[in-house]
Amino acid sequence: MSGGVDSSVAAYLLLQAGHEVIGVFMRHGEKSPAACHLETPSASRASLPVISRLDHKQGCCTAADAEDARRVSDRLGMPFYALDLNEEFGRIMDYFVAEYARGRTPNPCVQCNNWLKFGKLFDYADSVDARYVATGHYARLAQLADGPALLRGVDASKDQSYVLAGIGRQLLPRMLLPVGGFQKAEIRQMAERIGLRVAQKKDSQEICFVTQGRYDEFVKRRLGDEDRSGEIVTTDGSVVGEHAGIDGFTIGQRKGLGVALGKPAFVVRIEPDTRRVVLGERADLDRTELTAEKANWLVDLPSEVPLRCLAQIRYNAPATPATLELGTEGRFRVVFDTPAQGVTPGQAVVCYAEAEPDRVLGGGWIE
Structure with missing residues (x-):
């Protein structure tokens, strides 16, 4: 449970279907830049400080999200646990930084599904004798003639089957994706109808562990002060500028290049060995x-x-x-x-x- 509307309604649907449901929240250990306070002085809540504000909807793992997930669990009458996965999230952060340092663009959300949501959470499920691991992803599961299949969600605008494609095939029979057969609007309406305060909560848009600043600033903090600067060149080899690190660029990027060529330019290649960022026209992509x-x-x-x-x-x-x-x-x-x-x-x-x-x-x- 992320504290959002999708996983909250997923829990409700599972309860309605007769399952015994345990709510689990994954804590990554990164501190938010926002000030925190305790909503109540009780010992049971002391480990879950509430973030008073964020400039945007950060991710799915803030302390405020944990509190939302706990409230939903209380509302639905189900047990709730916040798991400390700081060490496991550290592996994802290391991957994230290493990929950018190599001139590649990482996808930590896919790896989180592979390693944690449908990885470590299965270990936890086994420890409490749970048969399934369920999430609020917009995708579906079906039993076809050749075995269990992962399918796109009914809501094409919210489909998340792409980020689930790395899950081990052997785990498909133990997965549940309750909201995948609904439109997002239906899920919000359902949350309103059953009285969940997260019904209109914004969807997470950012990577949860990048709690402040930009991705390249996060990478810089993790890598330290080593020199990662290099040249910005065009496809014909002309030098048109300099950059502070290839981790600030991704293929197809048009904005924030730090140079003006008088015409639209795109990052078409990143060379980690030479630390050059190569710009070209759209057709070069x-x-x-x-x-x-x-x-x-x-x-x-x-x-x-x-x-x-x-x-x-x-x-x-x-x-x-x-x-x-x-x-x-x-x-x-x-x-x-x-x-x-x-x-x-x-x-x-x-x-x-x-x-x-x-x-x-x-x-x-x-x-």
Whole structure:
């Protein structure tokens, strides 16, 4: 339970279905810049300080979110526990910083699902003899002829199947995704109807452990004072500026480049060895194919022949027709029918079945 409307209504739906539900909140240990105070002096609440304000909806793991999750659990009459996953979140932070330092763009939310929500939480579930782990993700599960399947959520604008594609196939039978069959508006209406104060709470938009400033500032604080500066160049090699670190850039970026070329410019390549950021035109972002590593497949795929699929290269990007070719040692190749823009090393590529476009085949990490 994140303290948001989706996981809160998910808990309600599970209770309505007759499940015995335990609410669990993941604490990451990063302190918010906002001032904190205790809502009550009771010992039971002393470990959950309430954040008085934030300049924006930070993430899903602040102390205020923990308090919201506790209130919902109390309202629904179910037990609630806040798990201290500081050490485990440290692994995600280390990954986040290391990827940016390598000139790649990390996706910590996908890794959080892989390592924590459908990783460590299964360990906790086992410790309390719980059969399932459930979340408020907008995706669905179905039992098909060839086994359990992960499907897109009914609400296309909120679908989160992309960020769940890295979950181990063996865990699908023990997952529950109660809100995936609803529209977001229906979930908010349901929360209003049953009297949950989080009914109109904003969705989380930021990475939960970057509690202040920008991502590059977080990376800088974690890396220290080492020199990461370099040149900003155009595709013809002309030097047009300097930067303080490649961790401040991502493929496809247009704003905040620190240079003015008199025409739109985009980050088309990041070179970690030379520490150069290469700018070009929009057309320079076109890619006809990509390679990926660390594949995770949720279905049995034929390894001897290419497979038609729909490939999605970012959370908010459409899935486009492509051909999937399996390699060795967890690597694969995706060839697009039409060039894709903004193929970004470090991001996940998720493949969906061409004949069943809602069904997740699996995916991996773009090289």
